Amino acid sequence: MGNKQLVLSGDEGMPRAIEQLSKPTQRQLTRDVECVIARGLVANMREQARAYVTNTALQNAGALSELEDHLCKIAPSGAARYKHIVDAYALGAAQAISRW
Numbered sequence: 001m002g003n004k005q006l007v008l009s010g011d012e013g014m015p016r017a018i019e020q021l022s023k024p025t026q027r028q029l030t031r032d033v034e035c036v037i038a039r040g041l042v043a044n045m046r047e048q049a050r051a052y053v054t055n056t057a058l059q060n061a062g063a064l065s066e067l068e069d070h071l072c073k074i075a076p077s078g079a080a081r082y083k084h085i086v087d088a089y090a091l092g093a094a095q096a097i098s099r100w
Contacts (some may be wrong), residue, residue, distance in 0.1 A: 046100075049100075050100045053096070053097060053100065057094075057097060060089070061086070064086045064089055064090075067082075068082040068086045
């Protein structure tokens with residue numbers, strides 16, 4: 001954060017309280033706050049990425065399910081195979097998301 005001052009919403013007294021601390025304590029506090037903010041940003045980006053992957057998996061599962069249904073109508077003898085393939089995709093996608 002450098003020389004930028006962090007002001008927490010709803011707590012205007014915070015910067016004044018920091019100024020009353022010793023310079024080494026102020027530096028340590030600043031490092032600690034920066035670390036907390038960085039971890040929060042990383043956690044937020046991780047959740048956004050997981051949501052994106054989940055959305056993609058859901059779209060794919062839906063499209064594959066529709067394709068399975070279509071193929072069952074035009075070539076019913078492969079119904080068990082289509083179902084197995086689509087189920088395998090859905091299971092793999094769910095496991096990948098769970099591991100994320």
